Amino acid sequence: MTTVSERVDAELSGLAVPLVGTTKEVSRKLESIRDSRVIAFVLRKGVSQQKAREYAAFVSHVGTVYASHMKEMKRNQLDQLIKILCPTPALSHNEIRLELMKKRAREAAREGSKWLTARQLSEIAGMSDTNPSAQPNKWKREGRIFAVNRGGTDYFPAYAIDRDTGRPLKTLRDVLVLFRGHKDPWGIAIWFSSVNGFLGGKRPCEMLLKAPESVIAAARNGIQTLEHG
Numbered sequence: 001m002t003t004v005s006e007r008v009d010a011e012l013s014g015l016a017v018p019l020v021g022t023t024k025e026v027s028r029k030l031e032s033i034r035d036s037r038v039i040a041f042v043l044r045k046g047v048s049q050q051k052a053r054e055y056a057a058f059v060s061h062v063g064t065v066y067a068s069h070m071k072e073m074k075r076n077q078l079d080q081l082i083k084i085l086c087p088t089p090a091l092s093h094n095e096i097r098l099e100l101m102k103k104r105a106r107e108a109a110r111e112g113s114k115w116l117t118a119r120q121l122s123e124i125a126g127m128s129d130t131n132p133s134a135q136p137n138k139w140k141r142e143g144r145i146f147a148v149n150r151g152g153t154d155y156f157p158a159y160a161i162d163r164d165t166g167r168p169l170k171t172l173r174d175v176l177v178l179f180r181g182h183k184d185p186w187g188i189a190i191w192f193s194s195v196n197g198f199l200g201g202k203r204p205c206e207m208l209l210k211a212p213e214s215v216i217a218a219a220r221n222g223i224q225t226l227e228h229g
């Protein structure tokens with residue numbers, strides 16, 4: 001299906017190579033051209049063949065520049081028309097404020113905790129370095145740990161790792177089960193790094209080892225608030 005832009009290009013790119021010569025020479029050349037539009041310039045007597053070619057080249061160049069200019073104008077007009085017919089909705093003040101709050105919350109979650117790459121996590125767990133991302137990714141698929149992505153790289157929370165075994169804490173899996181379908185990885189990271197009233201103003205990431213059952217209860221309470229809030 002031909003687009004509007006393609007039709008515009010076709011309409012404005014119809015200049016062919018100019019024919020230069022005497023009336024008879026040009027007439028013979030025109031006999032082999034069927035169903036074409038022709039513009040003829042008759043030069044005064046005495047103009048040399050070389051000058052005629054130079055003039056034809058100049059006219060052709062002007063025509064090409066004109067066609068290119070018209071293409072650009074047509075495209076700009078079409079762009080403006082598309083913008084008028086399909087405007088991009090502007091964000092409301094509340095939406096802008098919400099996006100800023102999300103950005104700040106992500107930054108706080110990132111800066112307030114230690115994060116590990118797959119290789120670092122594998123080293124802590126004593127895994128083979130042949131494929132350092134294999135085991136962390138397996139844990140992630142199994143719902144035993146989560147990761148936030150920054151610049152195409154997954155980062156795993158250090159607070160979720162058992163210091164003795166180098167494996168994800170069991171409590172984390174229980175929390176992730178509760179959050180499934182309610183929070184994305186960044187939402188989970190923000191929850192763990194934010195002060196929680198249910199935990200007496202403590203952050204869940206600080207209480208995973210100290211009071212695991214309380215963290216699970218806080219997560220359950222948070223989901224109930226979301227579902228009934």
